[in-house]
Structures are given as structure tokens and as C-alpha cells.
Amino acid sequence: MSFFKDLGEKINKTTKNAVAKSKDLAEIAKVNTEIAKERAEIEMEYSRIGKNAYQAYVDGVDDANLTESLEKIKDSLSKIEVKKDEVLVLKGITICPQCGAKLDMICSFCGVCGTKIER
Numbered sequence: 230m231s232f233f234k235d236l237g238e239k240i241n242k243t244t245k246n247a248v249a250k251s252k253d254l255a256e257i258a259k260v261n262t263e264i265a266k267e268r269a270e271i272e273m274e275y276s277r278i279g280k281n282a283y284q285a286y287v288d289g290v291d292d293a294n295l296t297e298s299l300e301k302i303k304d305s306l307s308k309i310e311v312k313k314d315e316v317l318v319l320k321g322i323t324i325c326p327q328c329g330a331k332l333d334m335i336c337s338f339c340g341v342c343g344t345k346i347e348r
């Protein structure tokens with residue numbers, strides 16, 4: 230009886246793990262799509278900067294008024310950094326604060342430089 234109970238619990242656990250993993254994969258895909266969107270925004274702003282700079286040149290104006298585009302790029306770049314960290318957490322990876330090595334979340338010490346990993 231106990232064997233079947235254990236087996237049942239084991240199957241249940243495995244199913245739950247699989248569901249959790251596929252949820253993580255879906256979440257990783259979602260965050261990666263958001264990162265791609267931010268990168269597309271950045272490319273659009275670079276293009277806008279070029280057009281504005283050219284228009285200013287044609288109009289004989291010194292100030293091309295690029296601040297808005299530059300701010301948007303800065304904002305998108307910091308959003309991408311946050312989202313990259315989200316992906317690492319979803320993948321169960323942490324970064325060594327000392328050397329930047331990618332480590333499994335369960336590591337207590339960095340395998341590259343030996344730094345203690347705080348959690």
C-alpha cells in the first residue's frame with residue numbers, strides 16, 4: 230500500500246515540477262519578448278536621432294533636440310538590464326558579485342573565484 234502511496238506522491242511531485250518548469254519557460258519567453266521590444270524601441274530612437282540631426286543640418290540649426298530620444302534609449306537600456314536579471318532568476322542562475330561568473334542559485338560559493346554568495 231505504502232509503495233503505491235509513495236509512487237503516487239512521486240508522480241504528483243514530478244508533474245508539479247514539470248508544470249512549474251513549463252510556467253518558467255513561458256515566463257522566460259515573455260520576458261525575452263519584452264527585451265526584444267525594448268531593443269526595437271532603441272533602434273527606432275537611433276533612427277529618429279539620425280533624422281533629427283540631418284533635419285537640423287538642412288535647416289541650419291545647431292541644436293537638433295535629441296534629448297528626448299537619448300532619454301528613451303537610456304530608459305530602455307536600464308529596463309533591459311532589469312529584464313535580463315529576471316530571466317536569470319527564472320533560469321535559477323545567480324551572478325557572482327566579485328567576478329561576474331554565472332552560478333547555480335544553490336551555490337554557496339563562486340566556483341571561479343571562491344567568493345561567498347549571499348542570499
Ligand SMILES: [Zn+2]
Pocket residue numbers: 325326327328329330339340341342343344
Ligand atoms: Zn566569482
